Amino acid sequence: MAHQSALIAEDIEAYLTAHQHKSLLRFITCGSVDDGKSTLIGRLLYDSKMIFEDQLSALESDSRKVGTQGGEIDFALLVDGLAAEREQGITIDVAYRFFSTETRKFIVADTPGHEQYTRNMVTGASTADAAVILIDARKGVLTQTRRHSYLVKLLGIRHVALAVNKMDLVGWDQAAFDAIVADYTDFARKIGLDAFTAIPISGLMGDNITAQSTDSEWYSGLNLMQWLESVEVDDDLRERPFRMPVQWVNRPNLDFRGFSGQIAAGTVRSGDRVKVLPSGRETTVARIVTLPGDLDAAVAGQSVTLTLADEVDISRGDILAAAQDPLPVANQFEATLVWMDDHALSPGRPYLLKIGARTVTASVTDIKHRVNVNTLEENAAKRLELNEIGVCNINLDQAVPFESYSENRDLGGFILIDRLSNRTVGAGLIRFALRRSDNIHWQHTDVDKTARSALKSQKGRVVWLTGLSGAGKSTIANLVEKRLHANGRHTYLLDGDNVRHGLNKDLGFTEEDRVENIRRIAEVAKLMVDAGLIVVTAFISPFRAERQLARELLSEGEFVEVFIDTPIAVAEARDVKGLYAKARSGALKNFTGVDSPYEAPDKPEIRIDTTATSAVEAAEQIVDWLEGREADYTI
Amino acid sequence: MEPAVALSDIEAAPVTSTASPAVDSSRLTHLQRLEAESIHIMREVAAEAERPVMLYSVGKDSAVMLHLAVKAFYPSRPPFPFLHVDTTWKFREMIAFRDRMARELDLELLVHTNPDGLAQGIGPFSHGSAVHTDVMKTAALKQALNLYGFDAAFGGARRDEEKSRAKERVFSFRSAEHRWDPKNQRPELWSLYNARKHRGESIRVFPLSNWTELDIWQYIHLENIPIPQLYFAAERPVVERDGTLIMVDDDRMPLKPGETPQMRSVRFRTLGCYPLTGAVESTASTLPEIIQEMLLTTTSERQGRVIDHDQAASMEKKKQEGYF
Numbered sequence: 001m002a003h004q005s006a007l008i009a010e011d012i013e014a015y016l017t018a019h020q021h022k023s024l025l026r027f028i029t030c031g032s033v034d035d036g037k038s039t040l041i042g043r044l045l046y047d048s049k050m051i052f053e054d055q056l057s058a059l060e061s062d063s064r065k066v067g068t069q070g071g072e073i074d075f076a077l078l079v080d081g082l083a084a085e086r087e088q089g090i091t092i093d094v095a096y097r098f099f100s101t102e103t104r105k106f107i108v109a110d111t112p113g114h115e116q117y118t119r120n121m122v123t124g125a126s127t128a129d130a131a132v133i134l135i136d137a138r139k140g141v142l143t144q145t146r147r148h149s150y151l152v153k154l155l156g157i158r159h160v161a162l163a164v165n166k167m168d169l170v171g172w173d174q175a176a177f178d179a180i181v182a183d184y185t186d187f188a189r190k191i192g193l194d195a196f197t198a199i200p201i202s203g204l205m206g207d208n209i210t211a212q213s214t215d216s217e218w219y220s221g222l223n224l225m226q227w228l229e230s231v232e233v234d235d236d237l238r239e240r241p242f243r244m245p246v247q248w249v250n251r252p253n254l255d256f257r258g259f260s261g262q263i264a265a266g267t268v269r270s271g272d273r274v275k276v277l278p279s280g281r282e283t284t285v286a287r288i289v290t291l292p293g294d295l296d297a298a299v300a301g302q303s304v305t306l307t308l309a310d311e312v313d314i315s316r317g318d319i320l321a322a323a324q325d326p327l328p329v330a331n332q333f334e335a336t337l338v339w340m341d342d343h344a345l346s347p348g349r350p351y352l353l354k355i356g357a358r359t360v361t362a363s364v365t366d367i368k369h370r371v372n373v374n375t376l377e378e379n380a381a382k383r384l385e386l387n388e389i390g391v392c393n394i395n396l397d398q399a400v401p402f403e404s405y406s407e408n409r410d411l412g413g414f415i416l417i418d419r420l421s422n423r424t425v426g427a428g429l430i431r432f433a434l435r436r437s438d439n440i441h442w443q444h445t446d447v448d449k450t451a452r453s454a455l456k457s458q459k460g461r462v463v464w465l466t467g468l469s470g471a472g473k474s475t476i477a478n479l480v481e482k483r484l485h486a487n488g489r490h491t492y493l494l495d496g497d498n499v500r501h502g503l504n505k506d507l508g509f510t511e512e513d514r515v516e517n518i519r520r521i522a523e524v525a526k527l528m529v530d531a532g533l534i535v536v537t538a539f540i541s542p543f544r545a546e547r548q549l550a551r552e553l554l555s556e557g558e559f560v561e562v563f564i565d566t567p568i569a570v571a572e573a574r575d576v577k578g579l580y581a582k583a584r585s586g587a588l589k590n591f592t593g594v595d596s597p598y599e600a601p602d603k604p605e606i607r608i609d610t611t612a613t614s615a616v617e618a619a620e621q622i623v624d625w626l627e628g629r630e631a632d633y634t635i
Numbered sequence: 636m637e638p639a640v641a642l643s644d645i646e647a648a649p650v651t652s653t654a655s656p657a658v659d660s661s662r663l664t665h666l667q668r669l670e671a672e673s674i675h676i677m678r679e680v681a682a683e684a685e686r687p688v689m690l691y692s693v694g695k696d697s698a699v700m701l702h703l704a705v706k707a708f709y710p711s712r713p714p715f716p717f718l719h720v721d722t723t724w725k726f727r728e729m730i731a732f733r734d735r736m737a738r739e740l741d742l743e744l745l746v747h748t749n750p751d752g753l754a755q756g757i758g759p760f761s762h763g764s765a766v767h768t769d770v771m772k773t774a775a776l777k778q779a780l781n782l783y784g785f786d787a788a789f790g791g792a793r794r795d796e797e798k799s800r801a802k803e804r805v806f807s808f809r810s811a812e813h814r815w816d817p818k819n820q821r822p823e824l825w826s827l828y829n830a831r832k833h834r835g836e837s838i839r840v841f842p843l844s845n846w847t848e849l850d851i852w853q854y855i856h857l858e859n860i861p862i863p864q865l866y867f868a869a870e871r872p873v874v875e876r877d878g879t880l881i882m883v884d885d886d887r888m889p890l891k892p893g894e895t896p897q898m899r900s901v902r903f904r905t906l907g908c909y910p911l912t913g914a915v916e917s918t919a920s921t922l923p924e925i926i927q928e929m930l931l932t933t934t935s936e937r938q939g940r941v942i943d944h945d946q947a948a949s950m951e952k953k954k955q956e957g958y959f
Contacts, residue, residue, distance in 0.1 A: 012927040016853060024665035095801040096794045098847045105665040107845055110801075119822055126824040233662060247678040252711040260707075262675045262826070291706045301663050303674035303707070316682055340822055354827055357682070413825045422831040424821040 022100065023233050027159075028109040028124045030152070031134030032144040036165045039074075040134065040203035041097055041110055044225070047210040048099045094124045104229055118373075118387040119340040121151055122427055126413065130159035130231045132224070137170045137200070141183045147373045149184075153191050154336065154389075154429065156409060159231045160196040163224060168202040172215040190376060199224055237300040241325035242266030242274070243403075243411060245356035246318045250289075250305050258289055258305040259314055261357070264410040266322060268306070269297040273323035276314050277401035282323050284309040317358030319401040319411075327411065330433035331399040336371075337364070337384060337392050341418065341425035345384040348515040350549045351425065353396060355414035361397040361552065362416070368392060383512055384426075393434060397552070405429035419545050420599070452532035456490045458630060460529035462554060463622065466541045466601065467564030468593050469579055470571035472610050472618070476564060477538035479619035484534060487627065492528055494521060494537045509590045515546055522550035529558055534626070542592045544599040557629075562622060563604035568593045570611060666854055673700075673842040674707040675826055676805055677789070680840050681707075681714050683830035684787035687840075688780075691717040691744070693729040694906040695862050696791030696843060699851055702860045703842065704789075705740060716743035718779055718788070722771035723748055724759060724908035726884050732863045745783065749775035759910040760889055767908070777813050780837060787830070787838045795847045805844050811835035852929065856922040865903045866925060868917040872896035879913040904929070 007015035031037045095110040109124030125131065131152045135145055152160060162184055170176045181198045188196060199208055200216050201224060207213030210225040222230065243265045250258035268274075272285045288295040289305040298304045306320065314320075321327050339345050345364060353362035370381035370390040384390045405412030416426035453460050463480065465473045474495055481493045500507070504520055507513040518541050528535045541547050551559040571593070572580040583591035590596045601607075606625055608618045663671070680687050689704060691697050704713040719733055737744035749757075752770040759767040780788060794801045804820050806828045821829050830838060843851070855862060873880045874894045881888075882903075883896040888910060890896075901914035902925070919925045 008927055008930045012923045012930075015930075016856065016923060016926065019849070019853060020664060020666065020857065022665050023662055024668050093802045096845065097801060098795045098845075100847075100849075105847075105850075123822040123824055127826075247675070248682050248708075250708065250711050256710055258710075260678055262671055289710065291709045299663070301668060301671055303671040303678070305709070352831070354829065357679075409825055413827065415824055415827050415829060417829050417831060422829070422833060424824075424829045427822070427824050 018102070019100075022103060022105050024105050024107065025130060025228060025231060025233055026107045026109070026128050027130040027132060027228065027231075028111050028121075028128040028152075028157075029132045029134065030111050030121055030124075030148040031165070032136070032139075032142055035134040035136045036203045037110060037134055040132075040163070040165065040201075040209070041108055043203050043206055043209055044106075044108070045097060045099050047206060047225070048101055094120045101225065101229060106228065118147070118151065118338070118389075121148060122155060122338050122340075125151055125155040125157060126409070126427070128155075128157055129233055130161070130228070131157045132161045132163050132228075133196075134163050134165050135180060135184070137164050137166045137176055137180065140180050141187060143374045145184070146187055146376075149188065149193060150191050150371075150373045150376070153193050154338075156406060156429075160193060161224065161227050162196050162198040164198060164200050165203050167200045167207065167213075167216065168205050172200070172213070174216075174218045177219075197222065197227055199227065237265050237408070238267050240265040240300070240408070241322040241327075242268045242272065242320075243322075243327060243408070244268070244304075244306070244320045245358070245410075246314055246316055246320060247357045248316060249314065256307070257311075258287075258307045259320065260303070260305040261320075262303045263298055263300050264356070265300050265408055267297055267299045268304075270294075274306075274308070274320045275323045275326040276312055277319045277321055277326060278329045278399050279313065279318070280326075281312045283312050317356065317400075319356065321401070327401050327403050328433060329399045329401045331396040332365075332434040333394045333396075333402070334368070334431045334434055335392060335394050335414075335428040336405075336431060337390050337394075337416075338427045339384040339386060339388050339390070339425065340427060341423055342386050343418070343421075343425070344386070344511075345390075345426060346512045346515045347382070347392075348512065348519045349543075350419065350545055350552075352417040352419055353394070353414050353428070354417060355400060355402065356411060358400055359417075360400060362394055363549075364392045365395045366393040382510075391431070394428070402430055402433070404432055419548065449530050449532065452530070456532045458489055458532065458534060459558075460532045460534065461558050461560055461626070462525045462529055462535045462537060462550070463560045463562060463626065464525075464541070464547065464550060465536070465538045465562045465564055466547060466604075468566055468568060468571045468598055469540055469591070470574045470576055471564040471566035472615055473538040473540075473564050475615045476608070476618045476622070477536045479615055480622050481536050483619055483623045484536075484626070487623070489534050490532065491534045491536060494525060494535060494539075496539045499539075511590070511596070514590075515543070518543075518546040519549065522546075522553050525550065526553045529554060540592050540598070542596065542598045544601070547601065560606065560626070561601055561604040562606045562608065563601045564608050564610060564618075565600070566610045666850060666857065669846055669850060670703065670706075670854070672826070672845065673703045676828070676840065676842040677704055677707040677713075679828050679830065680787050680789065680838075683828075684838070686783070686785050687715040687787040687789070688718045688745075688783065688785040689713065689715055689789040690776075690791070691719050691733070692791065692906070693719065693725070693733045693863065694791070695851055695855060695866060696793065698860050698862045699846070699854055700789060700791045700843060701736065701740070701742075702858060712741060715789075716745050716783075718745045718747065718783075718785075720772060720775045720779060721746050721748045722767070722775070722908050723753065724767070724771070724887075724910060726863075726865055726882070726906060726909045726912075728863050728865055729906055732861075736861070745779070747775060747779035747782070749778060758887070759908055760887070764911050767911075771908075780813065785837065786832065787840055789840050789842060791843050792841050793846050793848070793851075794841075794844050803841060803844065805841055806830060807839040807841065808832065809837050809839060813837070815839075848929065849926070852922065852926045856926065863906060865906055867921070868900050868902040868919050870898045871901050871914065873899050873901055873914055880916070881912075882909055882914055884909040 029037050029041060097108040097110060099106050109128055111121040111124035133148055164177055164180055177200045200219050201208040207215060208223045210223060212223055244261045244263045246259045246261050248260040250260050268285055270285050270287055273282060274285055275282050285306055286309045287307045288298050289307060347364045347367060350361050350363045353360050367381045368391045369378035370388055371378060373389060381390055403411040412430040414428045415424050418425045465477050467473050477493055481491050484491045499521060504517050507517050521537060521539060525535045525537060575581060579588060582588040583594040592598050606622055708714060749771055757767055757770045792800055794803060804823050808820060809815055832838060872883045874883060874896055880901055899916060900918055902917045902919060903912055903914055917928060919928045
């Protein structure tokens with residue numbers, strides 16, 4: 001709905017023309033619980049005449065029933081949407097509200113103040129051009145104010161208003177206001193927040209929201225609405241070099257091949273030279289196709305379809321960039337990560353990383369430090385828990401075009417997705433590329449994997465046995481190697497306990513260490529396969545993600561997953577090493593199947609049911625499977 | 636009884652404005668930004684979902700969504716079918732309009748009606764609005780999504796419509812049972828949408844999330860988007876029930892003693908099943924007049940819908956059950 005205007009009744013056409021040319025400002029409001037955020041937003045909606053009579057009558061009846069304002073209109077009820085939070089009296093998610101004035105349309109992200117919901121605040125801030133940070137005049141700058149300000153700065157919001165609320169409750173005391181502003185100025189300087197506008201307000205009474213308060217004659221600055229209307233919407237993006245991630249290849253027929261996407265930066269004109277990244281091929285923009293007609297030029301923010309002068313191989317996720325000023329490509333970054341999932345970030349674990357229209361596999365190789373957003377201290381950390389923020393090194397399985405987040409949100413912001421649950425678990429902001437990978441090239445050797453395999457008349461493979469402790473992995477692995485050896489195969493057996501005596505003796509049994517344990521084994525196995533060996537491994541390897549990582553390190557057909565399928569009750573009854581008993585008594589922590597999960601394979605190459613198959617039969621079955629696929633290699 | 640509306644009458648109102656120039660000398664307008672965002676969302680779904688579908692309800696929001704879909708993929712056709720859940724109680728003009736749009740735009744149109752509900756003769760007069768909506772709309776939609784195996788469905792809902800919608804994600808995840816769990820929705824950052832899901836799960840996608848009712852009308856006006864004539868005021872046969880004007884669209888409507896349809900100049904702010912959709916008295920016969928009336932009016936558009944009055948937070952509850 002829109003604000004009221006005399007023009008609506010008098011000259012609707014003129015009103016529509018004016019409305020059509022309005023700009024859009026997206027902003028967030030943040031503050032602690034009880035700072036009066038919801039009340040402020042309710043007030044903005046109310047004062048811009050966004051509330052209909054039916055909503056108003058519902059509001060009045062709600063105010064009487066559950067309101068906190070003694071029968072007066074409780075504006076917070078207008079925006080507290082979900083039933084659950086109405087009962088709890090707190091906002092528990094990001095809500096988006098809309099209102100407009102004579103010159104602007106606004107989208108407000110109402111972000112929660114409760115401490116454990118950093119995730120929602122970051123979400124709301126990611127699309128905001130401006131931020132209104134609320135402070136309770138009676139309480140001053142709180143821990144949560146610092147947290148919110150830090151996040152606002154981190155997410156790259158350059159326009160900040162400090163709304164000192166509830167001024168009516170401190171008798172509109174200028175000294176109190178000035179003290180809070182001075183306090184906040186100190187903090188803002190520390191986090192590099194260069195400029196902000198402080199406004200004394202009362203959301204409840206409506207002072208300095210849309211009209212100057214009569215109680216604050218000492219304040220002559222903008223009221224909040226004036227500030228919102230005057231914030232410059234950042235359009236300098238169009239002055240930057242052209243960049244457009246390709247979202248969708250548009251091929252209605254053989255005669256048309258276009259590349260659709262939303263322009264992330266710059267301006268493009270037909271005839272412009274563009275470079276395709278990461279491939280580096282160059283071509284010329286032929287047409288800028290839209291409905292109802294072609295454009296001569298298009299700018300940052302527009303969704304268009306480009307056709308190119310040459311047949312260049314381009315697919316979803318590639319970026320078209322100004323040829324004379326292309327963007328860099330890298331596969332290792334330093335980035336700030338905001339963790340958003342209950343399940344902590346484990347370094348080494350592979351996640352999906354989505355940046356622009358491209359999704360790749362990535363893992364955190366190192367958490368350089370965790371940021372305490374309350375004190376801004378940097379602490380060492382082995383993991384990131386929900387709502388924690390850390391600076392990390394990230395390694396991608398392929399190079400991607402990017403810009404630093406501070407240059408461009410759309411080209412430097414990414415999300416991490418858990419490969420099993422598909423949840424969005426983290427948000428990342430690229431700081432810069434790490435050049436290390438450029439300096440470590442895979443050493444090309446004249447004798448290669450094919451040559452080594454040919455000499456052994458076999459195909460190098462990893463036979464990866466996975467299953468619970470006590471399932472019989474080591475016994476079966478040992479029998480498999482003996483049989484292969486007897487057949488004249490060149491083999492090596494990597495066994496869990498043996499590896500932990502040397503290569504991995506620095507690792508314990510926490511989830512992060514288990515991930516790293518498997519990563520190292522997978523890398524060693526990969527080198528052995530490169531040497532042409534048939535590697536048999538016997539590790540519990542409980543997590544699908546890590547087994548998938550091992551599979552992806554190798555070429556198609558080289559990874560043979562063997563699921564030694566033994567029900568937990570059977571394995572526990574065997575309890576050869578007495579480990580289950582220890583785990584049940586609590587003497588052994590993180591024991592798979594007891595207090596740490598085992599994720600069974602979805603589609604193993606081979607499944608052995610040990611309740612129906614003896615170890616000898618199992619080994620036979622595995623060796624038969626392998627030999628059946630060796631025909632090409634047998635001389 | 637008003638004669639059926641001839642196809643030639645179903646035109647958008649006369650429009651004098653032309654579409655805004657693509658590159659303004661200054662910044663993009665809010666409508667240009669909304670349009671670009673919606674197109675971006677649609678292309679993401681087309682690229683990442685296995686079997687997307689666009690729900691087409693024939694109303695003004697659907698008209699805008701359809702128009703944006705045509706723009707998003709031009710010169711290709713939208714790479715997904717359009718699904719209309721037909722309760723058999725829609726205004727007759729809506730059905731004629733739907734078929735005309737499908738023909739003119741060469742769309743793949745799927746129409747689904749709940750066969751069980753049809754066999755049981757479920758209708759709003761005989762069973763009441765709650766049962767009718769549940770069986771012919773909510774259950775029917777789930778049936779159709781399961782029947783065709785759609786894993787992503789575009790809907791025209793907007794965040795400004797209702798309080799619980801204000802927190803809805805653009806990509807809203809549903810369990811295999813089509814249930815919405817407000818506590819288990821993914822954070823959406825920047826313009827990055829995570830469309831990954833397990834087999835059986837599906838996504839409802841709302842490309843118009845950030846549009847308001849005024850934006851919708853203004854865009855229809857600017858882009859000259861065809862909408863059903865029902866939105867424009869005309870003499871129509873109505874009866875007044877519990878303070879609501881109901882149009883007698885066919886002879887299935889049982890008239891109570893003393894009820895006689897009267898010709899009144901009315902129009903509709905939302906379109907749905909005719910027995911559940913209240914008309915407003917109006918003389919607005921052009922888009923600017925409709926917009927003017929909307930801006931000067933004092934009740935919100937959902938008030939014409941019968942289902943929202945039931946209880947506090949009813950929309951949230953319906954959504955958890957799978958209502959769009």
